Amino acid sequence: MNKEQQLEIKRHSLAHILATAVLEMFPEAKFGVGPNIENGFYYDFDLPRTLIPEDLPILEKKMKEIIKKNLQFEKQVVNHDKAIELYEKAGQDYKVEILKDEAKDEEVSLYKTGEFVDLCKGPHLDSTGEIDFTSFKLTKIAGAYWRGDEKNKMLQRIYGIAFNNKKELKEYLKRIEEAAKRDHRKLGKELDLFCFSDLVGPGLPLFAPKGVVIIDELRKHIEKVCAGYGFQKVMTPHLAKIDLYKLSGHADKFGKELFHVSSEQKHDFVMKPVQCPHQTQIYASKQRSYRDLPIRYMESEKQYRAEKSGEVGGLNRVYAITVEDGHSFCRVEQVKEEVKNMVEIIKDFYSAIGLWGNHWVSLSVRDYSHPEKYIGESQDWDKCEKMLEDVSKEMKLDAKKIEGEAALYGPKLDFMFRDSMGKEIQIPTVQLDFATPKRFNLVYVNEKGKDEFVVMVHRAILGSYERFLALLIEHFAGAFPLWLSPVQVKILPVSSEKHIDYAKKVNSLLLENNIRSEIDDSNESIGKKIRDAEKQKIPYMLVVGEKEAENNSVAVRLRGSRDIEDMGIEEFVERIREEVKNRS
Numbered sequence: 124m125n126k127e128q129q130l131e132i133k134r135h136s137l138a139h140i141l142a143t144a145v146l147e148m149f150p151e152a153k154f155g156v157g158p159n160i161e162n163g164f165y166y167d168f169d170l171p172r173t174l175i176p177e178d179l180p181i182l183e184k185k186m187k188e189i190i191k192k193n194l195q196f197e198k199q200v201v202n203h204d205k206a207i208e209l210y211e212k213a214g215q216d217y218k219v220e221i222l223k224d225e226a227k228d229e230e231v232s233l234y235k236t237g238e239f240v241d242l243c244k245g246p247h248l249d250s251t252g253e254i255d256f257t258s259f260k261l262t263k264i265a266g267a268y269w270r271g272d273e274k275n276k277m278l279q280r281i282y283g284i285a286f287n288n289k290k291e292l293k294e295y296l297k298r299i300e301e302a303a304k305r306d307h308r309k310l311g312k313e314l315d316l317f318c319f320s321d322l323v324g325p326g327l328p329l330f331a332p333k334g335v336v337i338i339d340e341l342r343k344h345i346e347k348v349c350a351g352y353g354f355q356k357v358m359t360p361h362l363a364k365i366d367l368y369k370l371s372g373h374a375d376k377f378g379k380e381l382f383h384v385s386s387e388q389k390h391d392f393v394m395k396p397v398q399c400p401h402q403t404q405i406y407a408s409k410q411r412s413y414r415d416l417p418i419r420y421m422e423s424e425k426q427y428r429a430e431k432s433g434e435v436g437g438l439n440r441v442y443a444i445t446v447e448d449g450h451s452f453c454r455v456e457q458v459k460e461e462v463k464n465m466v467e468i469i470k471d472f473y474s475a476i477g478l479w480g481n482h483w484v485s486l487s488v489r490d491y492s493h494p495e496k497y498i499g500e501s502q503d504w505d506k507c508e509k510m511l512e513d514v515s516k517e518m519k520l521d522a523k524k525i526e527g528e529a530a531l532y533g534p535k536l537d538f539m540f541r542d543s544m545g546k547e548i549q550i551p552t553v554q555l556d557f558a559t560p561k562r563f564n565l566v567y568v569n570e571k572g573k574d575e576f577v578v579m580v581h582r583a584i585l586g587s588y589e590r591f592l593a594l595l596i597e598h599f600a601g602a603f604p605l606w607l608s609p610v611q612v613k614i615l616p617v618s619s620e621k622h623i624d625y626a627k628k629v630n631s632l633l634l635e636n637n638i639r640s641e642i643d644d645s646n647e648s649i650g651k652k653i654r655d656a657e658k659q660k661i662p663y664m665l666v667v668g669e670k671e672a673e674n675n676s677v678a679v680r681l682r683g684s685r686d687i688e689d690m691g692i693e694e695f696v697e698r699i700r701e702e703v704k705n706r707s
């Protein structure tokens with residue numbers, strides 16, 4: 124048995140111990156089920172009163188006593204009828220219900236710990252004493268419908284976590300605490316980046332000015348890099364006739380997730396669920412020659428999906444999604460160069476936010492045993508899969524070839540990153556598509572004057588701005604790098620009365636140099652002003668007083684540091700401009 128399995132047994136055994144403790148506290152308790160789960164365990168109870176958080180330490184103490192007593196997990200095998208009889212007598216309705224759903228002729232195993240007898244298949248530890256009682260903790264109480272069905276009674280669920288030892292438990296608690304501090308919903312509010320309105324509706328985030336600064340900086344950066352590789356911006360409407368998506372296959376794919384819009388003038392539209400089909404129509408709007416290719420389009424636009432309602436107040440599941448999408452229409456022989464360029468773009472972008480290097484790449488190819496599942500000619504697939512492999516080699520991507528992971532319409536490269544909390548993020552992708560050009564008859568005239576289909580290469584860099592912003596907030600814990608910070612510099616006059624003129628002068632100079640700067644002109648003490656700026660995670664604080672005004676200088680304080688550096692104001696401007704330019 125490996126370590127992970129051992130830990131699972133321990134977690135499940137703790138669920139029994141928790142139930143034993145609950146039984147001591149509430150002799151009338153009725154028991155649901157108590158499995159082990161990721162990081163811990165839970166047990167569902169039907170109790171004479173509602174639990175309060177103060178019950179948890181009491182139960183924890185009882186559990187520790189049970190562990191100290193070193194009680195056996197005694198196994199008893201009885202026949203099915205006997206088990207029902209036992210539990211009916213004990214008034215354990217839920218256990219009776221479970222038993223009645225099971226095959227009658229089977230034997231049933233019961234496990235006894237102290238006074239508590241559970242219906243369970245096991246396995247468990249031999250005895251409670253094997254548990255290090257500093258390695259677990261009860262964490263929360265929640266409501267849970269019996270068998271997950273809202274028509275049933277709501278039971279009370281107690282959650283616990285458990286690890287191999289105290290150290291691991293502590294580390295886990297620390298990670299959770301850190302994750303809570305970084306929660307994008309919490310920080311988004313504190314930093315005034317986005318909000319929601321009941322009147323507008325759930326799942327429809329509203330971005331405040333500071334949030335838009337970040338989104339704009341990301342967009343400008345991508346557009347600048349992409350323009351260098353020949354991408355041109357296009358704009359397409361948010362609606363289309365459903366026919367567009369019937370032809371592209373998205374009507375089928377998204378079905379119930381489509382928003383329908385109609386009007387009294389008999390309009391009947393759907394909100395676009397993706398960008399690609401619209402862009403194909405710009406390509407198709409005129410005749411294209413082989414000399415025109417590749418043609419590359421990009422746009423950052425909203426798309427809409429009627430997803431199941433998600434987390435409240437979060438950006439990870441929303442109905443209106445701003446997607447940065449781009450496509451290249453090219454010949455098969457050009458695919459390799461196009462993919463290389465797109466990988467360069469991804470590399471540039473993820474380097475700028477410090478994630479490049481901490482990643483792996485999947486070369487997602489066909490399931491070779493089922494070629495019939497895919498759209499397109501098999502020789503095109505062969506050629507393009509080989510090209511992606513070559514790209515991986517030439518660009519030292521070290522991509523892992525994963526069979527069966529290709530899209531229906533072509534092979535792809537998927538990039539997997541890890542954020543600062545170690546969470547895997549799969550966003551950027553480069554996908555080849557042989558199907559869409561055929562569906563929309565996207566052709567070009569070749570050297571011999573004949574029509575040939577183009578290949579469409581889809582590329583996503585940051586995916587959706589909403590999700591990406593959530594990721595960035597959590598990755599940086601709100602302390603964005605200078606180039607993305609909504610406010611880059613906060614000017615803090617020592618006295619808002621005496622030094623305001625000089626503060627204004629510094630502020631004007633910074634604004635003239637496209638540095639996002641603000642003055643704190645409140646009547647608070649300088650200490651309080653610094654604390655406020657730290658809370659807003661502003662990268663640079665400039666303290667200005669008598670001496671600075673005289674010398675035309677600023678006292679520079681960095682976010683998260685106590686050091687102060689005196690600097691001429693021009694010198695400071697230069698330093699900021701350099702830092703923004705280098706995205707360091």
Ligand SMILES: [Zn+2]
Pocket residue numbers: 135139234241242243244245246247
């Ligand atoms: Zn069990």
Ligand SMILES: [Zn+2]
Pocket residue numbers: 398399448449450581582
């Ligand atoms: Zn696309």
